[in-house]
């Protein structure tokens with residue numbers, strides 16, 4: 001990336017905290033976008049600046065990334081496609097970054113398989129009520145009771161809160177260690193880049209340059 005002029009406005013990136021953030025930073029580094037101060041794990045700082053490139057970066061909770069991007073508080077976001085589907089914000093989804101690959105699945109004990117096959121009225125625990133609702137109501141035409149949880153969703157069927165869960169499966173080890181299985185697959189997921197709709201026009205050239213660089217990195 002080339003050094004930018006002094007009077008240029010900052011282009012702001014919102015990165016989803018956690019698993020995706022470090023991979024997102026690695027990918028940006030490959031195209032010459034670096035932010036050294038962000039690598040300091042002990043720092044409590046929330047926003048980081050690269051003065052040469054006129055870029056700013058901040059880490060946010062995954063589900064908040066599309067919100068920052070829709071309102072223009074960030075021009076660009078990096079977040080999982082699960083969050084994009086669940087939040088349904090007005091943003092442009094511009095690139096599949098090719099990492100963070102996993103699947104959205106209906107999971108549970110093997111005994112729950114017949115409840116799904118017979119379209120029984122079942123309870124579904126999930127962090128993703130919109131995705132679950134869309135899958136059961138619009139795709140499967142099965143009426144279910146959706147219970148929103150905020151994490152450790154696998155507990156649902158174990159403690160008798162729900163019959164099944166709708167959740168992300170990456171390696172499958174969380175399911176295995178808790179005696180659960182993938183019963184149905186909803187969709188594949190991966191990390192995506194999203195862009196604010198106004199920024200896409202106003203900062204078209206800079207954003208296009210970043211996208212081109214990322215695309216050619218993927219092809220290498």
Ligand code: PRP
Nearest residue numbers: 151152153167168169170171172173174
């Ligand atoms: C996610 C997901 C599963 C687990 C899947 O949870 O909700 O629990 O990872 O990964 P695996 O297939 O590789 O075992 P996360 O770690 O994000 O925490 P959470 O339970 O708080 O949602």
